[in-house]
Amino acid sequence: MKATLKMIAQALGVHPSTVSRALSGKPGVSEELRIKIINLAQEMGYLPDSRARSLRQGHTRIIGIVIPDMGNPFFxxxxxxxxxxxxxxxxxxFLCVTEENSEKEKVLLENLVSYKVDGILAAPVDRVKNTKLYKEVQKRGIPVIFFDRRLVTIDTPYAVIDNRGAVVTLIDYLWQKGHRTLGVITLHKESYTGMERLDAVAKRAKELGIKIEAEWIKDGMSTEMGAYKAALEFFKNRRLPTALFVSNNVMALGVLKALKELKVKVPDDISVVTFDDSFWNQIFEPPITCVAQDPEQLGMIAATMMLNRIRYPEKKLEGVVLKTRFIERASVKDLTKARG
Amino acid sequence: MKATLKMIAQALGVHPSTVSRALSGKPGVSEELRIKIINLAQEMGYLPDSRARSLRQGHTRIIGIVIPDMGNPFFxxxxxxxxxxxxxxxxxxFLCVTEENSEKEKVLLENLVSYKVDGILAAPVDRVKNTKLYKEVQKRGIPVIFFDRRLVTIDTPYAVIDNRGAVVTLIDYLWQKGHRTLGVITLHKESYTGMERLDAVAKRAKELGIKIEAEWIKDGMSTEMGAYKAALEFFKNRRLPTALFVSNNVMALGVLKALKELKVKVPDDISVVTFDDSFWNQIFEPPITCVAQDPEQLGMIAATMMLNRIRYPEKKLEGVVLKTRFIERASVKDLTKARG
DNA sequence: AGCATGAACTCAAACGTTTGCGGATCTTGC
DNA sequence: GCAAGATCCGCAAACGTTTGAGTTCATGCT
Known part of the structure; x- marks a missing residue:
């Protein structure tokens, strides 16, 4: 049924500690006895109890991963x-899904410290909420690395992308193609990325003299359905901008569905650019111009940072800001040529 | 830093057991002392150590989830x-990703029993491999529920979909639309679903007199890239069938990319049907006809079965087979009309 | 007064490991 | 023949909980 060290020890008439040493390859047990122990353990189907082991050893080899949403392919x-x-x-x-809910995030994090994970990789819900909590977690000796999003209130290593730079690239591109009016489907503004992107869009548009009227900004609530509804609302406007900026991948999907349903022609009726690249951007007709971030690269870097943090806890880690890749496709109309 | 029962007890000059009872709301401690203890625990930021607790109590409140691939939105x-x-x-x-690798699956499962999870929800890699392992796991008292895929060699509760019925629906539809030749992009055949679907396609096609030539069957290896390459290979054939069957959602994506690249017109050049519905099926031009399964429903049912299994371990659970939904879109040409 | 009842709390064992220490036995060198 | 050292193994404490059993003491009942 279940085998423990004690049972193996008893069966062989030796002490549990000897069995432990034999199985973990530590010195202090004769080769003869060791193979006898190993064989019996094998036969009895012995598997060490990780809880007991970690309780004694002080580490669990478990990493907690905190993300807002499983459905988002980015995450x-x-x-x-x-x-x-x-x-x-x-x-x-340990997988923790916050669903963009700070309360749930709190419960999940307490869970993680309760299980004494060796580290936490988190994309926090809010850019400030739960600051105390994250601080507390780190005070207990559990290293935290933020990815994609981060708390702006706390000095913790992170791997994020250059949101502002990416936005500037997109807006400049639109400007260059002759666009002077712009609509925006936004993320929920409490998140780090939501704030960064909307801020950057507004700022750059202002600098270039691109007009964004209040009713052209719709809250997509970071979800596909939210963006779908936001898009439907958006197209109810009498006057429309020449271009539409969508703030992330899942919302792009919602918008594309709405576009298809409304039979809006891209880019003739309106030009579309999105933050993030996902399958559907390529499959859509026409394919969508966007700035792409590489989620795999982000994950790898964050994980690597975590390893460093675990191995060299005292070493200071710098935050990493990843560059994005601009992908020109066919969803933006060149207004300069159109007029010329 | 970190607070334990013992520390709280010491600070108040009482025994740890009293603190335990006080905090877990058990009787046998005066109301006065209880609130003193609760307050101090709060103040010291006490969080129980789940490992120690579970070690004593015999259950962990952890469920292991075993899936082949995170990137697949279905999972x-x-x-x-x-x-x-x-x-x-x-x-x-506990999240376990097998990457369709039976060896890795083994390691992951051993990990799960090592951590003494309360149950395992698994979509196993192979339809027979690791049978012994899964049996062993259950013998140790850890309930297992299979979802999406199952081991055919073992009597374990499962929630899967009606693969054969779904295939029949699709094939019959194609037949009805006048198609008499068919190509197939297959999953890797070792998986439960891979076997079921290919088998069903071949059988039903034979029954209806639909021809599937050997070179029209390409192994998509269950991945987007695999299917992409398989599709490119497929279209090198001189003679082509009138319709193409793609065995799941991610492979559909790969195929759609290939179609776009090769500028194959759907449904004029070839008709396409897929197993599974995903975003891209709707976004593609034309939208793709398919049989859809509802992953959320599947997940809910599997989870509920797990709860039943945990609560009433002796009660026998029947396997559940979910019906699929046929979604007619515009990717299949009606050859009967075309000829008429 | 005598005795049972019950409340409040302590004791100690248990869950399954790991590990420093110490004791016994054996080898080695002189 | 014997001290020194190495080798092998047992002992017991520790990790942080929970929990059945036991202790103390006040109270109620007859």
Whole structure:
């Protein structure tokens, strides 16, 4: 049924400690006895109890992963990459899905410290909320690395992308193609990325003299459905801008569905650019111009940072800001030529 | 830093057991002392050590989730649904990604029993491999529920979909539309679903007199890239069937990319049907006809079965087979009309 | 007064490991 | 023949909980 060290020890008439040493390859047990122990353990199907072991040893080899949403391929790919880095080194994973809910995030984090994970990779819900909590976690000796999003109130290593730079690239591109009016489907503003991106869009648009009227900004609530509804609302406007900026991948999907339903022609009726690249951007007709971030790279880097943090806890780690890749496709109309 | 029962006890000059009882709301401690203890615990930021607790209590409130691939939205949505059912009941999750690798699956499962999870929700890699392992796991008292895929060699509760019925629906539809030749992009055949679907396609096609030539069957290896390459290979054939069957969602994506690249017109050049529905099926031009399964429903049901299994271990659980939904879109040409 | 009842709390064992220490036995060198 | 050292193994404490059993003491009942 279940075998323990004690049972193996008893069966062989030796002390549990001897069995422990034999199985973990420690010195102090004769070769003869060792193979006898190993064989019996094998036969009895012995597997050590990780809880007991970690209780004694002080580490669990578990990493907690905190993400807002499983359905978003961006996050599932990032997690996948982390797993690829960390699993070969013997780590297991505690999966925590916050659903953009700070309260739930709190419960989940307490859970993680309760289980004494060796580290936490988190994309926090809010850019300031739960600051105390994250601080507390670190005070207990559990290293935290933020990825994709971070708390702006706390000095913790992070791997994020250059949101502002990416936005500037997109807006400049639109400007260059002759666009002077712009609509925006936003993320929920409490998140780090939501704030960064909307801020950057507004700022750059202002600098270039691109007009964004209040009713052209719609809250997509970071979800596909939210963006779908936001898009429907958006197209109710009498006057429309020449271009539409969508703030992330899942919302892009919602918008694309709405576009298809409303039979809006891209780019003739309106030009579209999105933050993030996902499958559907390429499959859509026409394919969508965007700035892409590489979730796998982000996950790998965050995981690697975590390893460094675990191995050299005293060493200071710098935050990493990843560059994005601009992908020009066919969803933006060149207004300069159109007029010329 | 970190607070333990013992420390709280010492600070108040009482015995740890009293603190334990006070905090867990058990009788046998005066109201006065109880609130003193609760307050101090609060103040010291006490969080119980789940390992120690579970070691003593015999259960962990952790469920292991075993899936082949995080990147596949089918699985991430199923997991998401499980999480939604189980989290409110106090369960946490161990995430295991097998990457379709039986060896890795073995390591992961041993990990799970090592951590003494309360149950395992698994979509096993192979339809027969690791049978012994899964048996062993259950013999140790850890309930297992299979979802999406199952081991055919073992009597374990499962929630899968009606693969054969779904295939029949699709094939019959094609037949009805006048198609008499068919190509197939297959999953890797070792998986439960891979076997079921290919088998069903071949059988039904034969019954109806639909011809599937050997070179029209290409192995998509269950991955997007695999299917992409398989599709490119497929279209090198001189003679082509009138319709193409793609065995799951991620492979559909690969095929759609290939179609776009090769500028193959759907449904004029070839008709396409797929197993599974995903975002891209709707976004593609034309939208793709398919049989859809509901991953969220699957996840919910599997999770609920797990709860039953945990609560009433002796009760026999029947396997559940979910019906699929046929979604007619515009990717199949009606050859009967075309000729008429 | 005598005795049972019950409340409040302590004791100690248990869950399954790991590990420093110490004791016994054996080898080695002189 | 014997001290020194190495080798092998047992002992017991420790990790942080929970929990059945036991102790103390006040109270109620007859």
């Amino acid at each position: 599932s790919q990032a997690v996948s990459a982390m797993e690829k880095v960390l699993f070969p080194l013997g780590y297991s994973f | 991430s949505q199923a997991v998401s649904a499980m999480e939604k059912v189980l989290f409110p009941l106090g369960y946490s999750f």
